[in-house]
Amino acid sequence: MNQPCTLPGGTAQAGPASHAPYLPPVPRPPHDPLTLVLNGRLGWQALPGKPPAVPAATIGPLGECGALALLPLPGSGRTLWEASGSFGGLALPRHLALASLGPCQQALLLFDARGRRLLRFDPCACAFTDTFCLRPQDPRLPAGPATLAARCGRLYLADPAARRVVVLNAATGAARGVWRAPLATPPCDAGSRLDDWQPAALAVAPNGDIWVGDRMHGLLLRFAASGCVLERHDGFGAVAALAATCDGRLLVAAEGAEAVVCYDPATRRRLDPPQRPADLAGAFAPLPLTVHADGSVDLSALCSPPCAAPCVFDPSGTLLEDPPDAPPDAWPATGTWHSQALDSGISDCVWDRIVLGASLPAHTRLAIDVLTAETALQPADLFDSGDWQPALALHPEPDGTTAFDGVDYMLRARPGRFLWLRLRLDGNGTATPSLACLAIDFPRISWRRYLPAIFGAEPVSAEFTDRWLALFDRQFRDIESRIDGQARLFDPLSAPAGGRQDFLGFLAGWLGLGSGLSALPLARQRAFIRHAARAFAWRGTPRGLTHTLYLFLGLQRWCGYSADAAACVPCATAIPERFRWRPPRLLLEHYILRRWLFLGFGRLSDNARLWGERIVNRSRLGAGAPPAAMPGCPLPASAGGDDCEPCVGATHAGRHGAARPDKSADESARIGVTQLKTAQDPWRDPFHVYAHKLSVFVPAACVREPALARALAQLLKADVPAHVQATLVPVAPRFRIGVQAMLGLDAVIGYRAAPVTLDAMKLGRATVLGGTDRDGGARALRVGTRRVGMDTTMQ
Incomplete structure (x- = not known):
């Protein structure tokens, strides 16, 4: 007889005892395999070190996407160590400087060492012009090659021959100062004194400070904009070129050095030296021009309008007829790359397949070998192991470049927890194969699990069954992956475009x-x-x-923007929240522009006006304005009912009852002024003119480009109601009273900056002299009414 038993949940029920809650869960294979992705963004997980027989690494990330390819041979193509000091086109050459003259105005300046001229690029003429009042023998100009840098409207010229740094106004060329050899540099001790120096390189730090490279002593000196020395760094040799990255690091090129030094001034450490300009492309702001290896620049994008053909200028500012050729790249014939141990976390894992995206030019080759093991192996054991198994080999077409995108290959490696990859790239000397992405699926989940066990009784038949079923499994998995990722298609931030x-x-x-x-x-x-x-x-x-x-x-x-303090001008006072920048209104409904007089509320002024037929220039035969009905004037009844019309005649009663001729009848219709309107509704003309009109104010740049102008017109056509007449008004960056000066729509009044404080500011751009106190105090310093030493006291 069965007795009731107590289950783990504490519930008593009749029936046989069940041990199911105590048993482990039945292992079930996963529905989808896992994927391990290697690319330039996620990292390639390269094995540190190299085989003993290989002198140097020949394969590494290359280009903006970080594809795995053969590295160019040293000395070929663009290098960081270039004579022009542009560091492979990342920075401007030493003879050029891009100066900011205002919020939206920049000037490209060039110093011609042969002609001893300071030139400025004219976008309209697409040429360098001599716009500064400086003679060729002006003492402010260097007598030989010089290095230029610009910051906050100032131009710095490092003159190594005269052993000075000249500071000029970038807009006018007026002298602002001369920096000689600093007698004392931090730390101020006996060994820091500089009786002489030779400034040969300049760079502008992100915070506005100026770095000067001293060729004579191998120093890097950081100057403030006022000319004070803030820091000193030693041991760089004969500095020839200098550049600052966006994060404050410095690139230093010294004469006789084999490589460029990457230096961090904050920690005083020398970082790993970069090999190619592509390694530092993300550390520099993009230039608005193209710099060639010989120092010439292509300024076609800066011309107004931009030139379709290249406009290349040499270091002296002369336009070249033929652009210079870029130095060709040379590639090694072959290279080998090893990956780190890829851990699946599964014992005796069967690695399924490799999916890759590669590009192979003609006469190149890509081969991948794999190695598996249950335990992690040492790098020396990997290089000497003979258990590598070939996974795939790609060969391009005889002519042209062949792209392998999403091609997958099943692996035939032994089961193991860890997997290593070995890539072999073979080039033709003028091109290199590249591997952009590589994905590895594991473990192998085959449809064989749904078949009888006889199909996997022994390894050979099991592998054949898996490979044959993979032909169908791959298609279904592609459909399933699209369904799994379908949600991203309906999100505008992740939907594919183009x-x-x-x-x-x-x-x-x-x-x-x-x-x-x-x-x-x-x-x-x-x-x-x-x-x-x-x-x-x-x-x-x-x-x-x-x-x-x-x-x-x-x-x-x-909408919630709050501007930071400017580095070039004095800081403004604390701006209240109600005065901060807000997006403009953009829309102006014309009924707001009515300035009509209302009985009992109107007042004669510039903001009030009477209206009549001149609003629409209507012509009326017989009278200029409909007169009011006079006492005793017969009003004929209309045919439609009790409505009546006022009398209209050639004469009407005057002010004192005497009849006089109506002169307005002769002045109503004028050729070229009034119009003959067929709509018989003159009493509502003002509403017909103003009630349905709208002005849309947009930046002029949106209308200047044809594509944006068409898109904006389509937008207004779709969103503006059918009964509204919208007019597009482009707003240019200027202020014209009476023409373009509607506050909040196309004109803005700036907030007043802080008044000048003694010993804290210098008179110049964006400095404001204070007036009287808000409370009308008598101690305020007011220009034109106070005299220093007589009725004003400085504290």
């Missing part, structure tokens, strides 16, 4: 935005589509149109 899989444009079509968004940058397109649906509830209203224009113009992200 090409055959342009799902972002498909989302824009769902929202009725059309194809006009293609003229916007990709980031602004995604933000516009993401937030456009929120304005559907406000569509047809000024709020909805303003929100849509903010998204189109990219002003939405500036």
